[in-house]
Amino acid sequence: MLEMDLQGPVAPPMANGEVIFEAPWQSRVFGMARVLCEAGHYSWDEFRHQLIKQIEDWESHHNERHEVEYPYFDCFLNALTDILEAKGLCSTVDMSVRADEFSARPHGHDH
Amino acid sequence: MSHDDHQDHKHEHEPPSPQALRVEAIESLLLEKGLLAPTAVDEVIARYSERVGPMNGAKIVARAWRDPEFKARLLKDGTGAIAEFDLEGGQVEKLVVVENTPLQHNVVVCTLCSCYPWAVLGLPPKWYKDPAYRSRIVREPRKLLAEMGTVVPETVDIRVWDSSAEIRYLVLPMPPKDIAEDMTKIEESKLAEYISRDSMIGVEVL
Secondary structure (H helix, E strand, O other): OHHHHHOOOOOOOOOOOOOOOOOHHHHHHHHHHHHHHHOOOOOHHHHHHHHHHHHHHHHHOOOOOOOOOOOHHHHHHHHHHHHHHHOOOOOHHHHHHHHHHHHOOOOOOOO | OOHHHHHHHHHHOOOOOHHHHHHHHHHHHHHHOOOOOOOHHHHHHHHHHHHOOHHHHHHHHHHHHHOHHHHHHHHHOHHHHHHHHOOOOOOOOEEEEEEOOOOEEEEEEOOOOOOOOHHHHOOOOHHHHOHHHHHHHHHOHHHHHHHOOOOOOOOOEEEEEEOOOOEEEEEEOOOOHHHHOOHHHOOHHHHHOOOOHHHHHOOOOO
């Protein structure tokens, strides 16, 4: 994603040299949240409420001049997790089981 | 082995982060359930990385600078006026365009999360989502803008617009002084090159 943001015909007023996504998982979680919304599984406002809840929760435990970096996309991922569970689209138990399976793979398997 | 080689080597064998594993798990489960089409996520990422960005907003501002009638329509009904541009943004929210004048400077925030006029500016920069920006731009806008490099004279009012699920804001910046006199002589596409993303959020003046 990094190179896409900085090249091509959109470059001039683009991101002032900043990148939108700092890791591939951040772009994928954004993409999934949008696709499921556009497919009508929930409204963006419903997703937004989950996101606001996550952000409020994080901010209630951290000072504004925080030492740790604000994990916006962690909040975003938690919001997606919650809305998938709430809408019965995917259970958190299944997610954890699958993530554990992926974690047990030898590292670098898909490089 | 050089230092750089060592770094690369280490990176390749680093285990994926818990977040990356969780996201991969969710995606694989949704694909199995048929809730995601195989290329749908890539398509959305490409849309917001390559096709929907601040150049859309810049074209709109450039036209408004050159065409007073368009500008009047834009300020009256942003959503309706930008329909002329056939933008691909997937956003149906109401767009309100606020004009900077010698007496009023406008700046946009989303105090609760990260609402942003995607169709005209793409995805928000990191600082826009940061808790410090979201609270300080409301509490002490003049001071924060100065820290971001934009000194707004005391004689100019600052108006802060809080985005919501329903309404997204776009700032119509004032043109740079050196071209303000002869904008009709400059092509719209050339004019657009003067317009930065940050000026359309309101944290920069041109």
